Amino acid sequence: MSQAMNPPVLRVKNLSKAYGGVQAVSDVSFEVAAGELLALIGPNGAGKTTCFNMLNGQIAADAGGIEFEGRPVRGLKPREIWRLGVGRTFQITATFSSMTVRENVQTALLSHHRRLGSLFSIATRQHVEEADALLARVGMREQAERACGVLAYGDLKRVELAVALANRPRLLLMDEPTAGMAPRERNELMQLAAELARGSNIAVLFTEHDMDVVFSRTPTASSCWPAAN
Amino acid sequence: MTASAILIQFLNGLASASSLFMVAAGLSLIFGVTRIVNFAHGSLYMLGLYLSYSLFELLGGGPLGFWGGVIAAALIVAVFGALVEVLLLRRIYHAPELLQLLATFALGLIVKDVALWVWGPEDLLGPRAPGLAGAVEIAGRRFPEYDLFLIAIGPLVLGALWLLLTRTRWGTLVRAATEDREMAGALGVNQRWLFTGVFALGSLLAGLGGALQLPREPAQLFLDLSVISDAFVVVVVGGLGSIGGAFLAALLIAEIKSFCIGLGDVTLFGAVFSFSKLTLVVEFIVMAVVLVLRPWGLLGRAPAVARSSGAVEPPLVLPSPKLRLAGLAMLAALVLLPAVFSGYTLILMIDIMIFALFSVSLFFIMGPGGMHSFGHAAYFGLGAYGAGLLALKGGVPMELALALGPLCAAIGALAFGWFCVRLSGVYLAMLTLAFSQIAWSIVFQWDAFTGGSNGLVGIWPAAWLASKEAYYYLALSGCGLGVFALWRILYSPFGYALRAGRDSPLRADAIGIDVRTLQWAGFTLAGLAAGLAGALYAFSKGSISPETLSVPRSVDGLVMVLLGGIQSLTGPVWGAIVFTWLQDVVAREIDYWRAVLGAIILLLVLAFPGGLAGALGRLATRLSGGKAAPGAAT
Numbered sequence: 097m098s099q100a101m102n103p104p105v106l107r108v109k110n111l112s113k114a115y116g117g118v119q120a121v122s123d124v125s126f127e128v129a130a131g132e133l134l135a136l137i138g139p140n141g142a143g144k145t146t147c148f149n150m151l152n153g154q155i156a157a158d159a160g161g162i163e164f165e166g167r168p169v170r171g172l173k174p175r176e177i178w179r180l181g182v183g184r185t186f187q188i189t190a191t192f193s194s195m196t197v198r199e200n201v202q203t204a205l206l207s208h209h210r211r212l213g214s215l216f217s218i219a220t221r222q223h224v225e226e227a228d229a230l231l232a233r234v235g236m237r238e239q240a241e242r243a244c245g246v247l248a249y250g251d252l253k254r255v256e257l258a259v260a261l262a263n264r265p266r267l268l269l270m271d272e273p274t275a276g277m278a279p280r281e282r283n284e285l286m287q288l289a290a291e292l293a294r295g296s297n298i299a300v301l302f303t304e305h306d307m308d309v310v311f312s313r314t315p316t317a318s319s320c321w322p323a324a325n
Numbered sequence: 326m327t328a329s330a331i332l333i334q335f336l337n338g339l340a341s342a343s344s345l346f347m348v349a350a351g352l353s354l355i356f357g358v359t360r361i362v363n364f365a366h367g368s369l370y371m372l373g374l375y376l377s378y379s380l381f382e383l384l385g386g387g388p389l390g391f392w393g394g395v396i397a398a399a400l401i402v403a404v405f406g407a408l409v410e411v412l413l414l415r416r417i418y419h420a421p422e423l424l425q426l427l428a429t430f431a432l433g434l435i436v437k438d439v440a441l442w443v444w445g446p447e448d449l450l451g452p453r454a455p456g457l458a459g460a461v462e463i464a465g466r467r468f469p470e471y472d473l474f475l476i477a478i479g480p481l482v483l484g485a486l487w488l489l490l491t492r493t494r495w496g497t498l499v500r501a502a503t504e505d506r507e508m509a510g511a512l513g514v515n516q517r518w519l520f521t522g523v524f525a526l527g528s529l530l531a532g533l534g535g536a537l538q539l540p541r542e543p544a545q546l547f548l549d550l551s552v553i554s555d556a557f558v559v560v561v562v563g564g565l566g567s568i569g570g571a572f573l574a575a576l577l578i579a580e581i582k583s584f585c586i587g588l589g590d591v592t593l594f595g596a597v598f599s600f601s602k603l604t605l606v607v608e609f610i611v612m613a614v615v616l617v618l619r620p621w622g623l624l625g626r627a628p629a630v631a632r633s634s635g636a637v638e639p640p641l642v643l644p645s646p647k648l649r650l651a652g653l654a655m656l657a658a659l660v661l662l663p664a665v666f667s668g669y670t671l672i673l674m675i676d677i678m679i680f681a682l683f684s685v686s687l688f689f690i691m692g693p694g695g696m697h698s699f700g701h702a703a704y705f706g707l708g709a710y711g712a713g714l715l716a717l718k719g720g721v722p723m724e725l726a727l728a729l730g731p732l733c734a735a736i737g738a739l740a741f742g743w744f745c746v747r748l749s750g751v752y753l754a755m756l757t758l759a760f761s762q763i764a765w766s767i768v769f770q771w772d773a774f775t776g777g778s779n780g781l782v783g784i785w786p787a788a789w790l791a792s793k794e795a796y797y798y799l800a801l802s803g804c805g806l807g808v809f810a811l812w813r814i815l816y817s818p819f820g821y822a823l824r825a826g827r828d829s830p831l832r833a834d835a836i837g838i839d840v841r842t843l844q845w846a847g848f849t850l851a852g853l854a855a856g857l858a859g860a861l862y863a864f865s866k867g868s869i870s871p872e873t874l875s876v877p878r879s880v881d882g883l884v885m886v887l888l889g890g891i892q893s894l895t896g897p898v899w900g901a902i903v904f905t906w907l908q909d910v911v912a913r914e915i916d917y918w919r920a921v922l923g924a925i926i927l928l929l930v931l932a933f934p935g936g937l938a939g940a941l942g943r944l945a946t947r948l949s950g951g952k953a954a955p956g957a958a959t
Binding site for chain 1: 813821824825828829838843
């Protein structure tokens with residue numbers, strides 16, 4: 097367990113979830129502080145993604161508490177949790193394939209600035225600089241004009257990260273950020289996550305099944321629990 | 326109702342359920358394995374009925390003529406189905422599913438005209454079944470022997486199908502492919518022959534269902550559409566791909582219909598309520614209720630998530646200065662048109678503009694919104710009837726009625742849309758169909774208010790808009806603004822959010838987008854635009870009939886959008902132009918215009934699977950020496 101100096105951004109207490117008779121997550125507790133990079137580790141099937149999906153409201157927890165900045169968020173919808181300042185990436189990337197890289201980020205920015213109801217402004221002319229700054233941060237600035245549908249997998253992960261950062265989150269959830277990536281890409285991405293955590297004082301929680309990634313790239317802290325029974 | 330009347334109605338329902346089940350089971354099997362929604366399935370049923378009629382005479386009547394004819398008709402339809410699969414569907418399995426739907430619809434048009442050519446327009450009533458021509462006494466009432474036979478044949482077919490699917494290797498493969506087509510393919514199942522076989526079996530069932538109706542109902546040309554909508558309802562209520570569900574749903578719907586007929590006019594709280602009139606709409610009400618409560622049907626299961634999310638659409642690009650100039654030039658040409666042309670050309674142009682708006686409004690929810698609507702005509706019709714009724718019965722000035730008509734449509738879309746956005750895919754399409762059918766049947770049956778099947782007459786524009794030229798400019802400005810507004814909205818943050826919800830609902834939700842509410846708003850906007858088209862239509866024609874909101878009108882809209890191509894903003898306009906013009910020209914010049922139209926659609930689908938606009942765009946880039954547009958659908 098980490099010895100966080102700051103008050104925790106995310107506090108998870110005795111979180112549990114069962115699918116039928118299978119206890120996917122049982123009695124999980126941990127905390128993440130601002131500027132901290134924390135890994136949820138465990139082999140495939142351990143319940144990492146289930147845990148993640150409960151944190152951002154995608155599935156309902158059976159029991160336990162989730163607090164974001166001291167506020168209970170269990171039972172809120174994903175979009176409500178996002179509005180509070182929680183960004184996330186998915187294990188299998190989820191991006192808008194009919195949009196360019198920049199438009200993906202712009203859509204997130206438009207949502208963040210609550211301008212999605214606008215009917216007659218031109219979406220691609222909004223928040224261009226902000227979007228490009230985010231893309232530069234994840235190293236995708238040069239590919240801003242490319243269609244998301246034709247990107248390489250590693251690049252999609254970067255786009256997702258930029259999208260997840262659009263609402264200036266205080267907590268970033270990254271589900272298996274390095275899955276399916278080449279070793280060099282992995283290192284770069286985790287380096288980036290570490291920089292984000294420290295540089296922007298974001299609490300970063302990520303899942304990882306590869307111990308190499310965890311121990312080479314997360315000097316801050318790591319946490320794990322036994323796999324489901 | 327007395328106990329004996331209830332029993333008889335119950336038996337009537339059972340007898341009607343059998344054919345319904347066979348058609349629906351065939352449709353369900355075909356969809357389950359090939360993922361093709363076979364719009365021509367009703368045509369196969371109709372073909373079976375006509376064939377058995379002719380074969381009865383050809384085989385010299387008698388028991389051989391009847392029973393031999395029924396079996397031969399079903400077999401011929403099966404062979405026809407196999408041919409269709411091999412010659413047509415095999416070429417388009419990788420096309421977008423809506424294009425497959427369009428192709429089978431075109432096939433249906435051709436079959437209809439072939440039937441017209443061979444059997445003529447008159448209803449043909451078949452002979453009674455030899456050996457089963459009499460009636461038996463049940464609870465003091467006479468009940469046809471043939472209906473008892475039909476009651477037995479439904480469960481027999483169900484049993485045979487069950488044995489086939491669970492006890493044979495072929496059946497196991499069919500079930501495997503229904504469960505997970507990609508996995509079955511990966512395990513080395515020869516999909517080609519499996520697909521052909523399933524299509525032939527499905528066709529056989531449809532043909533048999535039709536042929537067995539020979540003594541009960543006359544062969545008629547409108548059967549294809551009425552049967553297909555019944556079969557859709559049964560399949561959706563039962564659960565896509567579930568044979569048992571189809572049987573249950575067929576029973577349920579046939580029984581409810583039968584009891585509605587049996588109840589007739591009932592006095593409830595002093596008012597006469599006609600249950601027999603409900604038969605036109607009751608199955609759609611059942612479907613709507615089932616879809617809202619159990620979105621995957623009675624015995625259906627949530628579909629497996631598709632691993633490939635279909636064709637990737639290229640990003641939306643703002644029109645280049647050149648394209649804007651071309652647009653302005655076209656607008657100028659439209660403004661100047663009345664100076665050169667008059668009379669009939671103007672009328673045709675008004676039609677084309679109205680349907681262009683209708684088509685773009687449907688595209689708005691189908692393309693960027695990702696909501697496939699089979700009932701968009703409801704909003705066109707609500708706009709038309711809203712405006713017409715306000716002007717005729719409300720005494721509202723025409724200008725105001727024209728403005729309020731679309732609002733009626735928007736209110737309708739707001740109400741129906743709330744239910745529709747809770748579903749997706751085929752289920753959503755079916756619910757939209759159900760709502761449009763409900764709207765249609767209300768208009769069709771409410772004689773006192775809507776004029777019933779005769780419709781409304783005398784809906785004329787105000788005096789200053791009465792000349793064709795004036796009305797042309799009204800239609801041009803109304804439709805032009807409507808189309809422009811919808812296009813413009815697609816470039817707006819709202820439009821982007823709509824596409825975001827279609828591309829990845831998961832991601833959209835994770836960046837704060839309330840996808841359902843957004844889709845609901847989009848659905849309502851599209852309803853408003855379709856309503857404007859409808860209101861303009863009502864005043865341009867002077868009269869409207871329930872056809873303005875019937876299923877064929879919805880299908881027209883689908884054809885326009887798909888013909889033009891769903892991945893391009895201008896596609897639906899081109900589709901509307903080509904379709905409206907073709908329908909007008911071909912229908913005037915050629916008796917068998919449906920077949921010609923169907924053949925043209927088939928050719929276009931086979932030649933340009935990406936739609937007309939996609940093909941034109943590729944041609945333009947090739948001519949200008951540029952690279953092909955990325956991500957165009959193939």
